[in-house]
Amino acid sequence: MTSKPKKNYKRKAPGKHNARLAAVQALYQMEITDRGANGVIEEFLQERLQPEHLDGSAIDRTFFKNLVETLVQNQANIDQAIRDHLSGGWRLSRVDATLRAILRCGSCELLVLRDTPMAVVIDEYVDIAKSFFDAKESGFVNATLDAIGKNLSQPSTSA
Numbered sequence: 373m374t375s376k377p378k379k380n381y382k383r384k385a386p387g388k389h390n391a392r393l394a395a396v397q398a399l400y401q402m403e404i405t406d407r408g409a410n411g412v413i414e415e416f417l418q419e420r421l422q423p424e425h426l427d428g429s430a431i432d433r434t435f436f437k438n439l440v441e442t443l444v445q446n447q448a449n450i451d452q453a454i455r456d457h458l459s460g461g462w463r464l465s466r467v468d469a470t471l472r473a474i475l476r477c478g479s480c481e482l483l484v485l486r487d488t489p490m491a492v493v494i495d496e497y498v499d500i501a502k503s504f505f506d507a508k509e510s511g512f513v514n515a516t517l518d519a520i521g522k523n524l525s526q527p528s529t530s531a
Contacts, residue, residue: 388488392477393500394421394431395439399473404502409444413437443480450479457519462503474501482524490521507521 397420398412405412413436421431443450454475455464464472478497481488494517501510 375484385432387405387430389496389499390431390470390497391433391436391439392427394436395443395477396470396473396500398436399443399476400470403469403473409440410529411457413440425503439477439485441482442484443476446480447476447486450476453479453483453520454516457516457523468509471501471513472506474504476515478513479520482517482521490524492522494518 394416398416401407402412417433417437421433421436423510451464454472458464458467467475474497478493480492482490494514498510498514498516501513
């Protein structure tokens, strides 16, 4: 994994961006360490998201907690939506753990929270993917979240 420098522009909501990044990191930690959400959320809120660890960066701690808790409560549905949009018979378990965390957070915002425009959510998580990976993976995040978002905007065909 490579880290690329961030674009040189001011975010409209840096606190939410940083909360999204922290949520991805928390999900990754939960998966790798097999720790529960409550313990990881507490660790982040009590230690990692304290001002002395943030180098002056803003973070929306309430949004972070809500995103992680909502995702955990809805993970089965979120994972199914991601699986439905993976190409070529790929299994979600084959996707890199960091990419899974990014896709889960983005999908949670698109499917459950639904309070941020789709384009903003996708841009945010593509940007986060670029922090960890090269263009191929960020393109994968873009395509998957875009497909999930477009699926939401299409009317249901049920009778």
